[in-house]
Amino acid sequence: xxxxxxxxxxxxxxxxxxxxxxxxxxxxxxxxxxxxxxxxxxxxxxxxxxxxxxxxxxxxxxxxxxxxxxxxxxxxxxxxxxxxxxxxxxxxxxxxxxxxxxxxxxxxxxxx
Amino acid sequence: xxxxxxxxxxxxxxxxxxxxxxxxxxxxxxxxxxxxxxxxxxxxxxxxxxxxxxxxxxxxxxxxxxxxxxxxxxxxxxxxxxxxxxxxxxxxxxxxxxxxxxxxxxxxxxxx
Numbered sequence: 001x002x003x004x005x006x007x008x009x010x011x012x013x014x015x016x017x018x019x020x021x022x023x024x025x026x027x028x029x030x031x032x033x034x035x036x037x038x039x040x041x042x043x044x045x046x047x048x049x050x051x052x053x054x055x056x057x058x059x060x061x062x063x064x065x066x067x068x069x070x071x072x073x074x075x076x077x078x079x080x081x082x083x084x085x086x087x088x089x090x091x092x093x094x095x096x097x098x099x100x101x102x103x104x105x106x107x108x109x110x111x112x
Numbered sequence: 113x114x115x116x117x118x119x120x121x122x123x124x125x126x127x128x129x130x131x132x133x134x135x136x137x138x139x140x141x142x143x144x145x146x147x148x149x150x151x152x153x154x155x156x157x158x159x160x161x162x163x164x165x166x167x168x169x170x171x172x173x174x175x176x177x178x179x180x181x182x183x184x185x186x187x188x189x190x191x192x193x194x195x196x197x198x199x200x201x202x203x204x205x206x207x208x209x210x211x212x213x214x215x216x217x218x219x220x221x222x223x224x
Contacts, residue, residue, distance in 0.1 A: 004155075035214075042215070042216045045211055048211055050209070056211045092156075098206065100161050102158070103155035104155050
C-alpha cells in the first residue's frame with residue numbers, strides 16, 4: 001500500500017505570494033490533517049478534513065486554508081506569504097477515529 | 113485544551129546504554145497517546161501508541177512506553193540504544209477527532 005505523498009517537496013516563494021500544497025492520503029483513509037513544523041514552535045495543528053468537511057481547525061490566521069476532494073486528496077493554501085510562514089508542512093492521513101496518523105515526507109516552504 | 117511537555121530537549125547517551133525520554137500531558141478528557149520518531153529530512157513515523165487496555169505498550173524495535181494516568185505521563189524507554197536510534201522523538205496526545213497535540217520533541221543523540 002502506498003504511503004502518504006506530498007507535492008511539491010520543496011518550494012521557494014516570495015513574501016506576498018500565495019502557495020498551494022497537495023497531499024494524497026493512503027488509500028481508504030478519509031481523514032487528512034495538516035501540521036506546520038518550525039524550530040521555534042514545533043509541530044502545530046493547522047486543520048483536519050474528513051469526507052470533504054473541515055472538522056477541526058487550529059489557531060492560525062485566515063490566510064491558511066484548505067480543502068478536501070471526493071477522492072480524499074487534500075490541498076492547503078497560504079495567501080499573502082510572510083517570512084514566518086517558512087516551515088515544513090506535514091500532512092497526515094488516518095481512518096478518522098482514534099487511530100494513528102500516517103505522515104507524509106512534508107513540503108519544505110521557504111519564503112524570502 | 114490539551115498540552116504535552118517533553119522535559120528534555122536533548123538526551124545524549126552512549127551506545128548500548130539504557131535511555132528514558134520523558135513525556136507528561138494534560139487533558140480534561142480521556143486521551144490516547146503516541147510516540148513518533150523523525151529522522152533528518154523525513155516525516156514522522158509512528159513508534160508506538162496507547163489507545164486503551166494494557167498500560168505498557170511496545171514497539172518492534174525494542175522501545176516501550178507506559179501510560180500512567182495518575183502521573184499523566186507516557187515515558188519512552190529502551191534498555192539498550194543503537195547508533196541508528198539517533199533521531200528526534202515526539203510525544204503526542206489526541207482526543208476526539210483526528211487531531212494531535214505534540215510536544216516540542218526530544219533529540220536523542222547516541223554516540224559510540
